[in-house]
Amino acid sequence: SSVKSYSVFRVLNATEMENSASVTYSDEERTALWKTVKLYVKDRLPQISSLLPDSGYDESRKNPCWWTNRTFYDKFSTNYYASHLRQVYHFHEDGNRLDKFLRSFLLQTEAPTLLCLPYFLIIGLPKCGTTDLFRRIVSHPQVIRPAIKGGHWWSRKRHENNGATFLDYLFLFNEAASTVRREIPAENQKVTGEGSTSTLFDMGNDSISTVELVYSVLPRSKLIVILRDPTSRLLSEYLYFVCPYSHSTNCSADDFHRRAKRAVDAFRSCLSTTSVAQCLHGSGSNCCNTGLRVKLGLYHELLRPWIKLYPLGRQLLVIRMEDYSSNMRTKLKETFNFLDLDPIDGETLSRIVAIPRRNSASRKEEVRFSSMLPKTRDMLNAFYRPYNERLANLLQDDGYLWMTD
Numbered sequence: 001s002s003v004k005s006y007s008v009f010r011v012l013n014a015t016e017m018e019n020s021a022s023v024t025y026s027d028e029e030r031t032a033l034w035k036t037v038k039l040y041v042k043d044r045l046p047q048i049s050s051l052l053p054d055s056g057y058d059e060s061r062k063n064p065c066w067w068t069n070r071t072f073y074d075k076f077s078t079n080y081y082a083s084h085l086r087q088v089y090h091f092h093e094d095g096n097r098l099d100k101f102l103r104s105f106l107l108q109t110e111a112p113t114l115l116c117l118p119y120f121l122i123i124g125l126p127k128c129g130t131t132d133l134f135r136r137i138v139s140h141p142q143v144i145r146p147a148i149k150g151g152h153w154w155s156r157k158r159h160e161n162n163g164a165t166f167l168d169y170l171f172l173f174n175e176a177a178s179t180v181r182r183e184i185p186a187e188n189q190k191v192t193g194e195g196s197t198s199t200l201f202d203m204g205n206d207s208i209s210t211v212e213l214v215y216s217v218l219p220r221s222k223l224i225v226i227l228r229d230p231t232s233r234l235l236s237e238y239l240y241f242v243c244p245y246s247h248s249t250n251c252s253a254d255d256f257h258r259r260a261k262r263a264v265d266a267f268r269s270c271l272s273t274t275s276v277a278q279c280l281h282g283s284g285s286n287c288c289n290t291g292l293r294v295k296l297g298l299y300h301e302l303l304r305p306w307i308k309l310y311p312l313g314r315q316l317l318v319i320r321m322e323d324y325s326s327n328m329r330t331k332l333k334e335t336f337n338f339l340d341l342d343p344i345d346g347e348t349l350s351r352i353v354a355i356p357r358r359n360s361a362s363r364k365e366e367v368r369f370s371s372m373l374p375k376t377r378d379m380l381n382a383f384y385r386p387y388n389e390r391l392a393n394l395l396q397d398d399g400y401l402w403m404t405d
Contacts, residue, residue, distance in 0.1 A: 023304075023307055023308075023312075023394065024307050024308050024309075024311050024312070025308045025309065030215075030219075030308075030309055033212070033215070033309070034215060034216060034219055037208060037212045037213070037215065037216035038216050040207070040208055040216070041208070041213070041216050041217070044207070044208075045208075045213075047165055047166050047167075048166045048217065051068070051115070051166055051167060051170065052066075052217065053066035053067075053068075061180060061183075061189065062119065062189035062190075062191055062340075063116055063117075063119045063176070063180055063189070063190065063191040063192060064116065064117045064118075064119060064218060064220070064221065065114055065115065065116040065117075065177060065180055066114070066115055067112045067113070067114055067115075068111075068112060068113050068115060069111045069112050069113075070111065070113060071111050071113055072113060072167065072171070079168050079171055080157065080162075080163065080164035080165065080168040081147065081148070081151060081164065081168055081169075081171065081172060082171075113177075114177045114178075114180060114181040115170050115173075115177055116170075116173045116174075116176055116177040116180060116192060117170070117173065117217065117218060117221075118146070118173065118192055118193045118194045118218070118221060119191035119192060119193055119221055119222065119339075120137075120191065120193035120221060120222045120223070120224060120339055121193060121194055121195070121196070121199060121214070121218075121221060121222075121223050121224070122134055122137075122193070122194070122195035122196075122197070122223075122224045122225075122226070123196070123197070123199035123200040123223050123224070123225055123306070124197050124198075124199065124200030124201060124225050124226075124227075124302070125197055125200055125201065125225065125226070125227060125233070125296055125299075125302075126197045126198075126233075126237060126296070127228075127233050127236040127237045127240060128197075128226045128227055128228045128233060128321050129226050129228070129321045129324060129325070130149075130195050130197050130226055131149060131195070131358045132357055132358040133195075133224070133226055133319070133324065133335070134149050134193075134195040135355060135358055136328075136332055136352050136353075136355060137193065137335065137336075137339075138193070139351075139352045139355060140336060140341055140344065140352070141342075141344065141348065142189070142190055142191065142341045142342050143190070143191055143192065143193065143341070144175065144176035144179050144180070144190050144191070144192040145175075145176075145192070146172045146173050146175075146176060146192055146193070146194050147171070147172045147173075147174075147175065148172060148194075149194065149195045149196075150194055150195045150196035150197060150198075151164065151168075151169050151172050151194060151196060152196040152198050152199075153166075153168075153169040153196070154196065154199050154204075154210050154213055154214050155196065155198045155199050155202035155203070155204055155210045156198055156202060157169075159204060159205055159206070172194065173192050173194075176190070176192035191339070191341075199214070200225060200302055200303075200306065201280075201295075201296055201302050203281045209281075209305070211305045211306055211309060212309075215309045215310070219309075220315075221315070222315050222316075222317070222338065222339055223306065223310050223315060223316045223317070224316075224317045224319065224335065224338075225303065225306075225316070225317070225318050225319070226318075226319040226320075226321050226324065227299050227318065227319070227320060227321060227400070228320070228321035228322060229322070229402040230296075230297025230298075230299065230380070230384045230387075230388070230402075231297070231372075231377060231380040231381055231384060231402075233296070233297060234260065234292060234293075234294060234296075234297060234380060235256060235372050237292070237293065237296075238256050238259065238260075238292060239251075242259070242291060242292070253371070253372055253373050253376070254373070256372055256373075256376060257372070257373050257375065257376040257379075259291055259292045260292055260294070260372075260376055260379065260380060261376075261379065262291075262292075263291070263292040263293075263294040264294055264379060264380070264383050267279060267294055267295060267383075268383075276298070276301050277301070279295065280295055280298065280301055280302070294380075294383070297384050297387070298384075298387045299387065299388075299391050299400075300387050300388075300390040300391040300394055301387065303318070303391070303394070304394075307394075312395070313338075317334075317335065317338045318395055319331060319335070320397075320399050320400065322399070322402075323399065328353050329349065329350075329353050332349065332352060332353065333349070388400060388401050388402060389401065
């Protein structure tokens with residue numbers, strides 16, 4: 001079989017992708033694609049393939065891990081995340097995590113070394129509660145927290161000039177690997193994960209898409225997506241990401257309306273000449289760089305390629321943020337069950353539920369004003385409505401229509 005670019009977006013033409021009756025690939029189709037992208041990774045991405053095991057992951061462990069005769073403690077000085085974490089760590093609630101990450105380089109200094117990748121990934125979306133959900137998942141006694149919530153390696157950091165290598169990414173889970181190494185296989189199987197919110201929507205800029213790359217390396221991992229009313233999500237993104245970098249007088253409901261209208265008009269203009277898939281990820285994706293990412297609210301379109309490879313319910317869990325916020329206890333139990341984690345007692349679950357919420361109006365700009373103009377809401381609701389209807393049909397849940405939230 002020859003190596004080729006078998007991209008969900010670049011090889012399947014837009015008409016086939018948008019009209020396909022199949023929600024997910026069959027097991028045979030997924031296996032065929034996995035073999036193809038594995039060949040691609042081996043041929044074109046040696047920094048990844050040279051570190052992965054030829055014989056697969058250690059089957060005695062729940063988390064994807066493997067042994068290597070190489071040692072890596074001498075890579076400390078060149079690690080991408082080690083050099084960047086000090087600059088950004090004020091965004092994280094536990095400053096000791098940085099010191100623990102740096103010390104993790106000394107945890108395995110003799111061969112063989114155990115390397116691990118995430119058992120689960122929260123892949124999206126920004127301003128939908130991913131940070132809060134992640135903090136509660138890693139509070140489960142069976143879950144080992146990584147160095148940081150999200151390394152954004154699959155979709156972004158590996159593409160940067162002098163960006164993060166695959167080994168740099170692996171070291172985010174070195175503390176977890178050291179813990180797993182000390183375990184007796186088949187007893188108290190611990191796992192680790194990460195929460196890079198760009199993974200769902202940023203398909204990268206090379207011949208293999210993000211979804212295919214993740215699947216080629218982690219075909220058995222579990223993915224979680226948390227979504228909220230896309231109209232409200234867009235306002236929250238504006239308040240959190242745009243306002244802090246704008247002059248204070250510019251951060252207003254009127255300014256949000258102008259930006260939202262410009263973004264909606266740009267996306268609709270793109271749709272008049274090409275497909276939704278191309279406007280999201282392909283040749284038309286540069287049409288809509290207007291400062292507000294309205295396309296991140298097209299949840300149905302963003303989920304489709306992932307669902308083809310990671311079957312809903314079995315390997316991909318979708319959570320509605322409004323349900324998570326109103327009934328956190330139930331949603332956490334469902335999430336832990338989806339991850340096949342050990343049951344926990346009521347006291348432990350209550351402690352996890354009681355953790356203070358994270359990233360809720362955490363920047364002062366986000367409380368300056370909290371509602372949009374009625375005309376803005378009407379415009380955005382009308383724009384998102386057909387995509388919400390497709391999403392509700394896909395997930396068989398009318399809650400994703402967001403008619404009453």
